[in-house]
Amino acid sequence: MARALSIPPDAEELKLSDVEVTLLIHPEHRHLADRHFDAVFHALRSFGYWYGRYPYRTLTVVDPAFGARGAGGMEYPTLITAGANYLSPARRWSPEGVTIHEFGHQYWYGMVATNEPEEAFLDEGFNSYSTGCVLEHAYGPNRDSTDLAPGVAWLGVPLLEIPRRPDPTTRQPPSRGATAQLMDAVWLRPFGPSDDLALNAIRDLPFLNYANEAPIDEETGWRRRYLRAPQADELARRSWEYLDTESYGLNSYARTALMLRTLEGILGPDLMLKTMRGYFQKHRFKHPTVTDFMATVDEITGRKMEPFFRQAIFGSGLLDYSVSDLSSEPRAAPRGLFGAAGARRTETDAGAAKPPDDDANRRNKVLLSRRGDFVWPQDVELRYESGAPARRSWDGVYRWLRYDEPGPKLRSARVDPEGRLALDVNHSNNSRARESRPMAGITWWCRLLQWMQHVVYFYSGVS
Numbered sequence: 001m002a003r004a005l006s007i008p009p010d011a012e013e014l015k016l017s018d019v020e021v022t023l024l025i026h027p028e029h030r031h032l033a034d035r036h037f038d039a040v041f042h043a044l045r046s047f048g049y050w051y052g053r054y055p056y057r058t059l060t061v062v063d064p065a066f067g068a069r070g071a072g073g074m075e076y077p078t079l080i081t082a083g084a085n086y087l088s089p090a091r092r093w094s095p096e097g098v099t100i101h102e103f104g105h106q107y108w109y110g111m112v113a114t115n116e117p118e119e120a121f122l123d124e125g126f127n128s129y130s131t132g133c134v135l136e137h138a139y140g141p142n143r144d145s146t147d148l149a150p151g152v153a154w155l156g157v158p159l160l161e162i163p164r165r166p167d168p169t170t171r172q173p174p175s176r177g178a179t180a181q182l183m184d185a186v187w188l189r190p191f192g193p194s195d196d197l198a199l200n201a202i203r204d205l206p207f208l209n210y211a212n213e214a215p216i217d218e219e220t221g222w223r224r225r226y227l228r229a230p231q232a233d234e235l236a237r238r239s240w241e242y243l244d245t246e247s248y249g250l251n252s253y254a255r256t257a258l259m260l261r262t263l264e265g266i267l268g269p270d271l272m273l274k275t276m277r278g279y280f281q282k283h284r285f286k287h288p289t290v291t292d293f294m295a296t297v298d299e300i301t302g303r304k305m306e307p308f309f310r311q312a313i314f315g316s317g318l319l320d321y322s323v324s325d326l327s328s329e330p331r332a333a334p335r336g337l338f339g340a341a342g343a344r345r346t347e348t349d350a351g352a353a354k355p356p357d358d359d360a361n362r363r364n365k366v367l368l369s370r371r372g373d374f375v376w377p378q379d380v381e382l383r384y385e386s387g388a389p390a391r392r393s394w395d396g397v398y399r400w401l402r403y404d405e406p407g408p409k410l411r412s413a414r415v416d417p418e419g420r421l422a423l424d425v426n427h428s429n430n431s432r433a434r435e436s437r438p439m440a441g442i443t444w445w446c447r448l449l450q451w452m453q454h455v456v457y458f459y460s461g462v463s
């Protein structure tokens with residue numbers, strides 16, 4: 001789920017200082033200069049308000065020469081190197097992403113001077129998380145991953161747009177073209193929004209949908225990387241002790257960002273902001289370790305977060321809770337012996353009256369499962385055919401929990417209904433509905449079939 005952290009309410013009282021930003025850019029990239037500046041200004045402002053003022057008077061951004069990409073994406077105090085392609089579609093967040101990321105290193109490793117070889121995640125991972133927050137805040141929650149046909153639109157309306165997951169916390173509502181609304185109605189609505197990785201991967205294929213905007217938000221991007229090898233290592237290792245380069249990368253960057261996004265989900269955005277700010281303020285120009293970070297979290301939140309950190313940083317168990325089964329049946333009439341001595345009567349199956357099919361008084365059963373080894377309390381939401389949804393809490397400790405209770409006809413159940421636990425490795429098993437909706441599958445099958453036809457047609461033309 002994408003979230004945009006807000007500027008603290010007292011932000012106007014936080015005085016940021018002037019910074020002279022110099023951009024050294026190659027002539028062939030001159031058209032991207034404003035985008036570099038914009039990105040730097042967004043970063044200066046967000047990092048400044050969220051964590052603390054950028055204390056230096058200058059910042060120099062270097063655009064590496066063609067063929068010198070290896071020199072790009074580097075960070076030194078007050079000097080960063082970025083990187084750009086000549087063709088950089090406006091909504092792909094490149095060069096913005098790398099410019100903001102390298103700026104972020106002024107904070108995470110520059111001022112909060114952690115040990116890069118021994119605790120790379122404190123640097124790259126914290127910076128990935130912060131970069132994502134700035135990108136979401138400055139440019140909206142989504143990043144386009146394919147934009148192969150920029151400008152392909154009809155009267156300014158995208159020819160086809162995929163429904164986005166509505167996000168109540170988003171500052172900017174997603175744009176909804178007229179065509180998109182029409183397509184929702186006739187074709188895409190039955191599927192509805194999704195954050196399923198496999199489906200999103202298909203959705204991003206340009207031949208599938210001819211979409212000029214295929215959004216992948218920051219969290220989905222991190223998840224895609226983390227899920228390549230979620231159990232190869234524990235998150236915190238010394239750089240040279242990870243299984244391989246890929247595991248070093250996914251743990252140091254994406255998994256740490258997901259860990260922090262999950263912590264944000266648990267604490268709430270405001271307390272998370274306060275925590276990150278406290279960590280920066282307390283440890284800038286020092287050399288903190290992960291122990292210092294964890295102590296700062298406990299100190300600021302007033303909570304003991306050791307169970308979370310033990311599993312999320314020093315463990316490799318998967319966080320995966322699911323709704324495994326769900327039913328809502330008419331309640332059976334009671335059977336057995338009833339009444340006091342003398343007036344005792346026996347109700348048997350044969351004699352029992354058929355229970356009325358009363359939708360307001362059903363026997364609802366929900367089976368929740370913990371599929372991974374990561375133990376964390378779960379919020380559960382039960383939705384009914386009528387009436388308000390109900391909330392339950394589960395400590396999540398034992399392997400399963402079953403609710404068996406009377407109530408209105410149950411429609412669906414969901415664990416982690418707000419999607420707070422970004423580390424949950426399978427979001428698609430988080431909910432279950434009593435009635436299946438085959439239209440979702442049929443819609444996807446039709447889209448896949450259409451996509452395959454296009455691919456075959458395309459290659460038959462080029463060969």
Ligand SMILES: [Zn+2]
Pocket residue numbers: 101105124127
């Ligand atoms: Zn970095």
